[in-house]
Amino acid sequence: MVLVLLLTAVPVGWCGFQDFTEALTFAGCVTGVALMSAALIMVLGVAAVVDCWVRGASSNFGMIALISTGVALLTNVLLALQIWNDGELVVFKVLTIVLSVGSLFAVLLVWRRLDAIPTPKRVAVALIVSTAVAVTNFSYQYLFQPYRREATPLVQLNVGKAVLSADRKAFSVPVDIKLVNHSDMAFYVLGAEFHAMGEDVTVSRTDVSKSKWREEAEKWAMYREKHPLTRREVYQPGKLVEAQPWMPAGNWVEANDESLTRTVVQLPSDTNFDKLTFYASLSLARKDRLVLQKFGESGYSWQGKVLPQWAKDEKKENDTIIRTADMRENNAIDNLTRKKRHLTTLWKFGPHGVDVSLAIAPVGEEDRPLSPQSIREVGNRYGLLDVYAGPVEETLEEVKAGR
Numbered sequence: 001m002v003l004v005l006l007l008t009a010v011p012v013g014w015c016g017f018q019d020f021t022e023a024l025t026f027a028g029c030v031t032g033v034a035l036m037s038a039a040l041i042m043v044l045g046v047a048a049v050v051d052c053w054v055r056g057a058s059s060n061f062g063m064i065a066l067i068s069t070g071v072a073l074l075t076n077v078l079l080a081l082q083i084w085n086d087g088e089l090v091v092f093k094v095l096t097i098v099l100s101v102g103s104l105f106a107v108l109l110v111w112r113r114l115d116a117i118p119t120p121k122r123v124a125v126a127l128i129v130s131t132a133v134a135v136t137n138f139s140y141q142y143l144f145q146p147y148r149r150e151a152t153p154l155v156q157l158n159v160g161k162a163v164l165s166a167d168r169k170a171f172s173v174p175v176d177i178k179l180v181n182h183s184d185m186a187f188y189v190l191g192a193e194f195h196a197m198g199e200d201v202t203v204s205r206t207d208v209s210k211s212k213w214r215e216e217a218e219k220w221a222m223y224r225e226k227h228p229l230t231r232r233e234v235y236q237p238g239k240l241v242e243a244q245p246w247m248p249a250g251n252w253v254e255a256n257d258e259s260l261t262r263t264v265v266q267l268p269s270d271t272n273f274d275k276l277t278f279y280a281s282l283s284l285a286r287k288d289r290l291v292l293q294k295f296g297e298s299g300y301s302w303q304g305k306v307l308p309q310w311a312k313d314e315k316k317e318n319d320t321i322i323r324t325a326d327m328r329e330n331n332a333i334d335n336l337t338r339k340k341r342h343l344t345t346l347w348k349f350g351p352h353g354v355d356v357s358l359a360i361a362p363v364g365e366e367d368r369p370l371s372p373q374s375i376r377e378v379g380n381r382y383g384l385l386d387v388y389a390g391p392v393e394e395t396l397e398e399v400k401a402g403r
Helices: 002-022 026-055 059-086 090-113 120-147 210-220 332-337 372-382 396-401
Strands: 154-159 170-181 187-199 239-245 257-268 275-286 290-295 320-329 341-350 353-362 384-395
Touching (some): 002 332, 059 090, 059 332, 090 332, 154 275, 154 384, 170 187, 187 257, 239 353, 353 372
Antiparallel strands (some): 275 384
């Protein structure tokens, strides 16, 4: 009984202290307090069990021993449910089952040694209330909270008036990128990309042939940029005129906050595109779902850095920047019972700007192919999301008229 109580109290108390001091949510702090309280009760139970075994079951210490072993049983059962659902290390799954069985035998042994239970109604009420509180906290922390309403910031683009250079050989178009987060969630910034495309528009006097329209429609899904699906507008791929990051990766967006970034697109005065189209993208992770460390040094595909298997494209090879950051789970129990993970971001350069893709995988398994189901599960668990703004279209005449 003493061994069961100690093996339960020590890790539970340590996890509770970690959650209380470092939890990312209020519910996590409450869980930490509950775990530390349970550990304290079990430590007191160790002394009570020893006293009962040496001097015989007395009314006071016998009840303390019964309550502490009951708390140990409830704690181990809830931990077993949580670890078998979320944990990955087999040793902890087996340990929680063994401790649950041991706690059950400990409760039965103490029960048999008690001659009588003083104030049984009060004891029953105390056990029922503590069980209800523990189950409620467990259900909220591990069942309800991860699947509550989602929060998504907004990215807004505003194109300003063009400015002609002093030598009249070029003009600059200022673009304001506004990030608005009206939610009560904070987010890590994993990647932020802005690009502008110059496009020509060709319109046919008659409807294009059905085969031609179908061919153009098939191309529509290949690019993030807007693609016409009309019968008379002939699609012509745009030309990239500007691409750059607009927020540093590794920073975060605070809850209920706004930020404004201005970037400038410069073009020669004799630019003859029919229109300019502007896009912005933002890759985020919820700050209450993971703790992200700083990104390490960048690796470059053109310098021999090997891409993960899931990121390789046999049809084409784009220049890619690879960045990796250490991360940990948002609570001490998951951090202890799950494999350590890295977050990897890939910046793929192509004719249509930069595509930012990312993955979270256990250390040593970064090369493993990702199934659509695993991508969804990882995205839901860590609150990964991509926010897009655009296309914001301006005819070149409108842009130049603003000068």
